[in-house]
Amino acid sequence: MRELPEDVREHYLRSFAATTQTVDPTDVWFAYYDETDAAIWADFLSRRVEPALQAFLAQPPAYFGHRPSSLESR
Numbered sequence: 001m002r003e004l005p006e007d008v009r010e011h012y013l014r015s016f017a018a019t020t021q022t023v024d025p026t027d028v029w030f031a032y033y034d035e036t037d038a039a040i041w042a043d044f045l046s047r048r049v050e051p052a053l054q055a056f057l058a059q060p061p062a063y064f065g066h067r068p069s070s071l072e073s074r
Contacts, residue, residue: 001009 001012004012
């Protein structure tokens with residue numbers, strides 16, 4: 001944060017300011033109303049991140065149609 005220009009830093013920090021603005025329930029950025037919403041999201045992540053990471057590590061996605069051979073991944 002200290003490395004950012006002051007105007008950029010202020011803009012970024014304003015993103016975390018409390019608001020009374022309502023959010024569309026289909027908002028993909030998961031706006032939190034209160035600690036209960038944050039706890040629900042944290043619970044979801046705690047159950048989903050590890051299996052997703054293991055699946056990714058077991059078979060990384062192809063980049064530009066290329067999958068490394070077993071020799072390249074060593």
